[in-house]
Every structure is written in structure tokens, then in C-alpha cells.
Amino acid sequence: MVPDLNRVPGVLGRIARRRLERVAAGGRRTHGPPAGRPPSFAEALAAPGLSVIAEVKRKSPSEGAIADLDAAEVARAYARAGARAVSVLTEPEFFAGSDADLEAARAAVELPLLRKDFVVHPVQVDEARALGASAVLLIVAVLGPLTGAYLEAARTAGLDALVEVHDEREAELALEAGAEILGVNNRDLTTLRVDLGTAPRVARHVRALGFDGLLVAESGYRAREELAALEGRFDAVLIGSSLARDPDPEAALRRLIGSA
Numbered sequence: 001m002v003p004d005l006n007r008v009p010g011v012l013g014r015i016a017r018r019r020l021e022r023v024a025a026g027g028r029r030t031h032g033p034p035a036g037r038p039p040s041f042a043e044a045l046a047a048p049g050l051s052v053i054a055e056v057k058r059k060s061p062s063e064g065a066i067a068d069l070d071a072a073e074v075a076r077a078y079a080r081a082g083a084r085a086v087s088v089l090t091e092p093e094f095f096a097g098s099d100a101d102l103e104a105a106r107a108a109v110e111l112p113l114l115r116k117d118f119v120v121h122p123v124q125v126d127e128a129r130a131l132g133a134s135a136v137l138l139i140v141a142v143l144g145p146l147t148g149a150y151l152e153a154a155r156t157a158g159l160d161a162l163v164e165v166h167d168e169r170e171a172e173l174a175l176e177a178g179a180e181i182l183g184v185n186n187r188d189l190t191t192l193r194v195d196l197g198t199a200p201r202v203a204r205h206v207r208a209l210g211f212d213g214l215l216v217a218e219s220g221y222r223a224r225e226e227l228a229a230l231e232g233r234f235d236a237v238l239i240g241s242s243l244a245r246d247p248d249p250e251a252a253l254r255r256l257i258g259s260a
Contacts, residue, residue: 001122001150003143010190011061015094016142020120022092041112041135041160042181044084045214045236050227053114053216054078054253055087055240056105058096062192066245071101072108074249079109081253085134087114087238099131106132114162118142125153135160135181140170141189148177162216166198168205175206180213182206183238187219194220203233224256 005017045051056074059065075086088105089097097116105113112134117124119138128136138150138161147163154161163179165171166188174182184199199217206215214235221227222242230237239256246252 001146001153003120003146005120005142007144008142011192012139012141012189015061015091016118016120016139018093019091019118023121023123037158038106038129038132038134039110039112041085041114041162042214044112045181045216047084050231050234050257051084051236052082052253052257053085053087053236053238054081054083054243054249055089055116055238056097056101057087057089057240057244059094060241061094062187063241066241069244070104072104074244075105075109075111077248077250078243078253079111081250082257083111083253084236085112085114087116087240088133090115090117090131099127102128102131102133112160119150122150122153125150125157125159129157129159133159135162137162137164137183139164139189140174140177141166144173147173147179151178164218165202168202171202171206172209175209175211181216182211182213183216183218185218196220196226199230200233221256224258227256 088102089095115128115133163174164183184202186198216236218238
């Protein structure tokens with residue numbers, strides 16, 4: 001159940017192929033059985049108002065180095081500021097993340113955790129559960145027709161899945177696969193360009209098709225006004241770089257959501 005990654009273009013394809021090389025080479029840790037059921041990612045996003053998924057992020061292909069941060073410390077800061085979930089990058093080469101970051105965040109906070117990675121092999125789903133994640137990221141542009149199979153693998157593991165799309169065609173594939181949490185990424189992962197008009201446009205499309213699940217806007221959000229435009233249209237927003245690079249991520253998140 002490995003996707004055909006040769007069809008995936010640009011930076012996204014390069015990252016996904018490298019990730020598969022590491023998994024195939026055994027570049028992963030052996031994990032013991034998970035301890036208890038993690039908090040529900042879906043329930044956190046379904047709470048009233050716009051839920052913030054705040055991200056632990058050290059670097060990215062589009063921005064280079066972002067912050068030399070401590071995952072546990074930043075996760076606690078996000079929790080204090082009112083984040084309803086935390087996204088933790090675990091991809092090591094392009095994002096400088098690690099499984100240890102996810103484990104540290106799990107020990108630090110009781111919020112649901114999203115394992116933010118490039119899932120290209122079923123073993124990564126089981127790893128996410130063992131590490132204490134509540135959800136995995138499934139990218140339609142990577143998984144293609146296997147999206148439904150990976151969704152089922154996540155459900156079997158007791159995980160929610162944030163199914164990420166970039167346009168209307170991918171969104172339709174996600175809906176056909178049975179996605180219940182749909183993330184619309186404003187960043188074109190082949191060119192790395194950001195267009196904040198992407199998420200609202202795709203959201204209108206899927207709602208018109210009858211999608212009644214949870215909608216998450218992703219990438220590029222830096223100002224309170226941008227978040228205000230999402231309220232009533234999206235259930236959640238994922239914010240990474242603008243929070244992680246701030247010397248005081250707690251204050252940065254409070255400014256964004258308008259909390260005291």
C-alpha cells in the first residue's frame with residue numbers, strides 16, 4: 001500500500017520520495033504499545049468558534065530556518081494561549097522535526113496532537129499512534145487513490161485524519177475517500193507560493209457538494225484580521241511559521257486570537 005510518488009511534482013514530490021527512502025531503509029524507531037487513548041482531535045476542532053491548531057516548527061523548504069525551539073516548551077506556551085490542538089513536525093530533513101518532538105509535546109500538554117509528516121507508508125500511521133498522536137496528516141496529492149485506504153488505516157489505529165487538499169479536484173477525491181476533516185492548504189506545495197484565496201474557494205466548493213464535516217484552513221496566516229475572515233466558514237485554522245518564529249509564541253498566539 002505504497003503510493004506512486006513518481007507522479008508527485010515539485011518540492012512535495014522530492015520530500016515524499018525521500019521520506020519513503022528513509023522508511024524503506026528502516027530509518028524509523030521501534031515503538032512500544034500506546035498508553036491509553038489520546039484526546040480527540042475532531043472534538044477539539046468541533047468546539048464553538050474558530051479552533052487554532054498551533055504548530056511546533058523549526059524550518060521549512062519555503063522559509064529555511066524558523067526557530068531553534070524546544071518542542072515541550074512551545075507546546076505548553078500554545079496551550080496556555082488557548083490553542084485547541086498542537087501540530088508537531090516530525091519530518092527530519094526538510095523540517096528538522098523528530099519523533100522525540102512529538103513525544104516531548106505529548107508529555108508536556110493534554111491537548112490533541114497532530115503528527116505533521118509526509119505519510120507514504122502504513123507503518124507511519126502505527127508510529128503516530130504509538131507516539132501519542134491523536135491524528136495524522138494525509139495529503140491527497142501524495143496518496144492519490146490510496147487516500148481511502150490510509151483513512152481506514154488511521155481509523156483502525158484509533159486516530160483522526162486531517163486530509164489535506166490544494167484544489168477542488170483533490171477535494172473531490174478526499175470526499176470520495178470518506179474524509180471527515182478536510183484541510184485546505186493555501187500553499188502550493190509544488191511551487192511553495194501562498195494564496196489566501198485558496199482555502200475559502202475550495203471550502204465553498206465542498207460545502208456546495210454537501211460536505212458537512214470539519215474544515216481547516218492551512219498556511220500563510222499571520223494577522224488577526226485574516227483569522228476573522230475565516231470565522232463562520234471554517235472550524236479551525238493551522239498556524240505554524242508566524243507563531244514558531246516569535247520569541248514569545250504564547251503572546252503571539254494571544255495576539256492572533258484576541259485573548260487577554
